[in-house]
Amino acid sequence: MLNNIFNFTISNTIDYVPEQIIDFFSKKYVSGPSLSDAVKTTIDLNSKGMMSTIDVLGEFVQNEDQTIFFRNECIKVLETIKEESLNANLSLKPTQMGLAINKALCYENIRKIVRRAKELDNFVRIDMENSPYTTDTLKMYKLLREEFPGHVGTVLQAYLRRTIDDIDKLSDKNLNIRLCKGIYVESYKIAYKNPELINENYIYCLEKLFDNKAYVGIATHDEKLIFHAMKLIRKYNLQPNEYEFQMLLGIGDELRDFILSKKHRLRIYVPYGKEWLSYVRRRLKENPNIIKTALGLKL
Numbered sequence: 001m002l003n004n005i006f007n008f009t010i011s012n013t014i015d016y017v018p019e020q021i022i023d024f025f026s027k028k029y030v031s032g033p034s035l036s037d038a039v040k041t042t043i044d045l046n047s048k049g050m051m052s053t054i055d056v057l058g059e060f061v062q063n064e065d066q067t068i069f070f071r072n073e074c075i076k077v078l079e080t081i082k083e084e085s086l087n088a089n090l091s092l093k094p095t096q097m098g099l100a101i102n103k104a105l106c107y108e109n110i111r112k113i114v115r116r117a118k119e120l121d122n123f124v125r126i127d128m129e130n131s132p133y134t135t136d137t138l139k140m141y142k143l144l145r146e147e148f149p150g151h152v153g154t155v156l157q158a159y160l161r162r163t164i165d166d167i168d169k170l171s172d173k174n175l176n177i178r179l180c181k182g183i184y185v186e187s188y189k190i191a192y193k194n195p196e197l198i199n200e201n202y203i204y205c206l207e208k209l210f211d212n213k214a215y216v217g218i219a220t221h222d223e224k225l226i227f228h229a230m231k232l233i234r235k236y237n238l239q240p241n242e243y244e245f246q247m248l249l250g251i252g253d254e255l256r257d258f259i260l261s262k263k264h265r266l267r268i269y270v271p272y273g274k275e276w277l278s279y280v281r282r283r284l285k286e287n288p289n290i291i292k293t294a295l296g297l298k299l
């Protein structure tokens with residue numbers, strides 16, 4: 001009871017907690033302020049048998065120059081991955097590339113990055129943000145996979161009621177999808193709110209994706225979903241190079257070990273950059289228990 005009140009209070013007030021306090025928790029979820037930090041983290045993950053996807057923190061960019069800065073930084077990530085022979089790819093956010101200000105600019109920015117990924121034989125994952133951007137993100141993905149097949153993928157969110165239909169619409173060509181629950185606050189009209197229903201839809205969508213021969217990044221730290229995913233992998237007799245598990249940096253060390261011990265491939269999402277505040281706030285809202293543990297509270 002006390003625990004629920006604590007979690008509810010933290011989730012609803014975290015946006016007002018000063019940056020200096022949130023910074024204390026950023027070390028858990030973010031590799032550091034610069035690309036060299038993400039490289040160090042990736043070298044460590046690679047040495048332990050894991051892959052990474054590097055993310056330059058920054059979103060909802062409001063001017064063109066900034067989108068160019070992020071585009072160049074993403075290209076630098078791809079070039080560094082090649083130079084350092086890392087087992088890693090790139091994740092980026094559409095609003096970091098300008099989706100909230102100019103769709104054509106955003107598309108051109110992402111296109112240049114994916115083109116560079118193709119030249120370097122790498123891969124770009126377009127993250128999925130909140131629902132006003134879903135349709136445009138999927139449209140960009142469809143165009144880019146035509147031009148650069150095998151070098152681009154996107155994300156679908158199991159909490160959205162539309163996701164099962166999106167899978168049908170996207171399945172006319174090779175599909176590369178990260179499937180996650182979804183992190184943004186969405187209305188009842190478009191999103192499932194009941195956690196059990198979100199899980200049920202996750203499994204439903206995952207099976208549909210496997211049925212349609214998609215490559216799936218199974219992105220979750222939910223042990224129940226991982227259990228069901230492993231069952232489906234057996235049912236569809238998938239080989240380890242036909243899917244991967246994905247987790248966020250700083251979450252679920254024991255689950256990581258379990259997944260690796262079963263010889264599945266695992267990719268860790270490694271964010272870096274100075275614009276860590278929104279990302280870390282989202283992580284803390286998602287799991288207020290982190291704050292409780294840090295404060296040494298036993299509720």
Ligand SMILES: Cc1cc2nc3c(=O)[nH]c(=O)nc-3n(C[C@H](O)[C@H](O)[C@H](O)COP(=O)(O)OP(=O)(O)OC[C@H]3O[C@@H](n4cnc5c(N)ncnc54)[C@H](O)[C@@H]3O)c2cc1C
Pocket residue numbers: 126127128129155157178180181182183184219220221222223246247248250251252268269282283284286287290
């Ligand atoms: C690789 C990756 C990429 C993602 N990309 C996107 C994206 O593009 N768009 C999007 O909307 N969402 C994205 N997400 C976030 C995702 O939608 C969920 O919000 C997040 O993964 C938590 O859901 P869960 O499946 O782990 O289940 P939950 O039920 O939320 O968590 C299961 C368990 O994991 C642990 N856990 C979960 N969150 C935390 C945390 N913050 N701190 C500590 N422990 C925690 C807890 O033990 C919890 O009980 C991504 C997630 C991953 C793993």
